[in-house]
Amino acid sequence: xxxxxxxxxxxxxxxxxxxxxxxxxxxxxxxxxxxxxxxxxxxxxxxxxxxxxxxxxxxxxxxxxxxxxxxxxxxxxxxxxxxxxxxxxxxxxxxxxxxxxxxxxxxxxxxxxxxxxxxxxxxxxxxxxxxxxxxxxxxxxxxxxxxxxxxxxxxxxxxxxxxxxxxxxxxxxxxxxxxxxxxxxxxxxxxxxxxxxxxxxxxxxxxxxxxxxxxxxxxxxxxxxxxxxxxxxxxxxxxxxxxxxxxxxxxxxxxxxxxxxxxxxxxxxxxxxxxxxxxxxxxxxxxxxxxxxxxxxxxxxxxxxxxxxxxxxxxxxxxxxxxxxxxxxxxxxxxxxxxxxxxxxxxxxxxxxxxxxxxxxxxxxxxxxx
Amino acid sequence: xxxxxxxxxxxxxxxxxxxxxxxxxxxxxxxxxxxxxxxxxxxxxxxxxxxxxxxxxxxxxxxxxxxxxxxxxxxxxxxxxxxxxxxxxxxxxxxxxxxxxxxxxxxxxxxxxxxxxxxxxxxxxxxxxxxxxxxxxxxxxxxxxxxxxxxxxxxxxxxxxxxxxxxxxxxxxxxxxxxxxxxxxxxxxxxxxxxxxxxxxxxxxxxxxxxxxxxxxxxxxxxxxxxxxxxxxxxxxxxxxxxxx
Numbered sequence: 001x002x003x004x005x006x007x008x009x010x011x012x013x014x015x016x017x018x019x020x021x022x023x024x025x026x027x028x029x030x031x032x033x034x035x036x037x038x039x040x041x042x043x044x045x046x047x048x049x050x051x052x053x054x055x056x057x058x059x060x061x062x063x064x065x066x067x068x069x070x071x072x073x074x075x076x077x078x079x080x081x082x083x084x085x086x087x088x089x090x091x092x093x094x095x096x097x098x099x100x101x102x103x104x105x106x107x108x109x110x111x112x113x114x115x116x117x118x119x120x121x122x123x124x125x126x127x128x129x130x131x132x133x134x135x136x137x138x139x140x141x142x143x144x145x146x147x148x149x150x151x152x153x154x155x156x157x158x159x160x161x162x163x164x165x166x167x168x169x170x171x172x173x174x175x176x177x178x179x180x181x182x183x184x185x186x187x188x189x190x191x192x193x194x195x196x197x198x199x200x201x202x203x204x205x206x207x208x209x210x211x212x213x214x215x216x217x218x219x220x221x222x223x224x225x226x227x228x229x230x231x232x233x234x235x236x237x238x239x240x241x242x243x244x245x246x247x248x249x250x251x252x253x254x255x256x257x258x259x260x261x262x263x264x265x266x267x268x269x270x271x272x273x274x275x276x277x278x279x280x281x282x283x284x285x286x287x288x289x290x291x292x293x294x295x296x297x298x299x300x301x302x303x304x305x306x307x308x309x310x311x312x313x314x315x316x317x318x319x320x321x322x323x324x325x326x327x328x329x330x331x332x333x334x335x336x337x338x339x340x341x342x343x344x345x346x347x348x349x350x351x352x353x354x355x356x357x358x359x360x361x362x363x364x365x366x367x368x369x370x
Numbered sequence: 371x372x373x374x375x376x377x378x379x380x381x382x383x384x385x386x387x388x389x390x391x392x393x394x395x396x397x398x399x400x401x402x403x404x405x406x407x408x409x410x411x412x413x414x415x416x417x418x419x420x421x422x423x424x425x426x427x428x429x430x431x432x433x434x435x436x437x438x439x440x441x442x443x444x445x446x447x448x449x450x451x452x453x454x455x456x457x458x459x460x461x462x463x464x465x466x467x468x469x470x471x472x473x474x475x476x477x478x479x480x481x482x483x484x485x486x487x488x489x490x491x492x493x494x495x496x497x498x499x500x501x502x503x504x505x506x507x508x509x510x511x512x513x514x515x516x517x518x519x520x521x522x523x524x525x526x527x528x529x530x531x532x533x534x535x536x537x538x539x540x541x542x543x544x545x546x547x548x549x550x551x552x553x554x555x556x557x558x559x560x561x562x563x564x565x566x567x568x569x570x571x572x573x574x575x576x577x578x579x580x581x582x583x584x585x586x587x588x589x590x591x592x593x594x595x596x597x598x599x600x601x602x603x604x605x606x607x608x609x610x611x612x613x614x615x
Contacts, residue, residue: 263458263460265456265458265460266460266462268423268456268460269454269456269460269461269462269519269522270462271423271449272421272423272449272452272453272454272523273449273473273474273478273522273523273526274446274449274450274474274478274526275473275474275477275478276446279477279478283462283473283477284462287464288462288463288464291464
């Protein structure tokens with residue numbers, strides 16, 4: 001009986017996999033053991049810090065933590081757990097910045113509607129997709145009205161926006177506006193018309209040749225000089241312009257890579273059938289080119305989403321800016337690890353989501369048609 | 371006879387390379403012309419000039435009384451009446467077979483989708499692969515792809531068809547199925563200009579043979595004369611090479 005079960009165990013496919021991949025030779029076994037010890041040390045330390053030894057809202061004496069002096073690690077020698085109370089206490093700021101508390105439902109509603117606006121363009125085989133797409137086009141107006149205010153809603157100036165709201169606003173709007181612009185730039189760069197072509201080349205190369213920080217400073221300081229007097233766009237809008245142009249230049253290069261992969265014969269066949277340039281572009285070239293360009297496009301989107309944190313240097317409080325503001329507050333100062341781990345986690349969730357989506361698309365497009 | 375294509379002293383250069391030298395050619399309605407010659411002789415370039423996939427630099431090309439110039443309107447008119455089949459098929463890989471065929475009728479002729487799809491099915495039956503309508507090009511054999519390409523061209527109802535080495539990229543066992551479709555088309559009275567090395571096909575359908583070398587038309591004759599009594603030495607050499615291998 002016991003012999004039988006041992007035999008079935010050795011034929012188990014997991015057992016075989018482990019033997020084959022982890023313990024195939026003594027060198028391999030040695031590295032496996034070292035790696036397991038290493039992972040155990042790191043992992044157990046992190047878990048202890050983040051969960052088992054950590055304070056959430058109360059410290060080890062059960063007191064509600066209202067400032068850093070209540071954190072267990074600041075009271076009892078030997079305690080090292082994280083003090084997450086700062087995240088609880090500052091939650092509204094992390095999410096909404098200085099948005100008026102009684103109006104926060106507007107931001108929440110806008111956040112809640114965002115997935116509905118995205119689902120239609122991210123997935124093609126969902127029921128009622130047409131209506132989701134309609135909603136995608138209406139969403140920016142709803143979001144503007146909800147966030148900024150208008151008839152029936154109090155105006156909330158963008159100087160009160162902050163935290164995840166600003167990060168998502170810059171990321172989503174920047175990517176959304178840059179996408180059509182980048183398609184035009186990529187097509188323009190391959191145009192046979194010399195003026196259009198050189199305009200696009202100069203634009204792309206100039207933007208790509210300059211750090212985003214420089215663009216942000218430029219937009220912040222110089223944009224008002226180019227606009228008529230009296231028109232004074234607010235800081236967030238200036239940052240949005242810089243972020244959009246930056247993203248458009250990078251995305252245009254990603255798309256151009258896709259355009260170059262389309263065989264000339266497809267274009268000739270479309271021309272021979274009498275399709276116009278725009279028909280050929282829309283029906284033949286872009287569907288194929290964008291498909292090829294998805295991985296690099298998502299790459300630039302992930303990059304941009306993280307780069308939005310640079311706006312803190314022109315005085316905007318994005319997620320990172322709010323975190324630094326929280327650390328500057330004397331009641332919470334020195335809780336660096338908690339704040340930066342939390343911010344990293346939020347960025348990671350969004351970027352990892354984008355990355356998984358891109359993998360899903362690649363797989364799907366590969367099987368859709370060969 | 372009604373003249374449908376006239377080429378008059380057509381010259382073309384690729385940078386310094388003089389590809390077409392004083393080409394004169396007249397095609398009448400319903401005529402089938404087979405163009406042959408060694409590679410680099412300019413035969414593909416010549417027929418690609420007829421629907422302006424290449425621009426000529428000197429001389430005149432007139433199709434159905436419309437002269438090809440830089441005027442985009444003229445190019446559009448001519449392309450609507452001239453179909454083209456390529457060596458590499460050039461089907462659109464992201465569209466199903468039926469979408470490949472109905473695309474141009476829908477977008478160029480502004481035909482309702484349903485009507486365009488009916489027309490597409492008719493032509494698929496004509497090239498004998500209606501059962502492949504909902505597959506993608508990548509799932510078809512080369513011969514089937516080329517037949518779809520022919521159906522795609524025909525769906526625009528052209529009165530002239532240009533074939534640029536339509537069987538050169540095919541495996542030998544698939545050449546016949548494509549040539550059969552072309553022979554059928556010829557029998558229905560289509561005006562055809564075919565660049566090919568399929569001499570059996572040429573003997574069956576051609577009214578005129580054209581032999582090109584180094585950018586010139588070296589010889590133009592009926593198939594009977596061309597194969598049995600060629601005049602130029604260059605033609606004789608070419609024929610001996612192509613027929614004996």
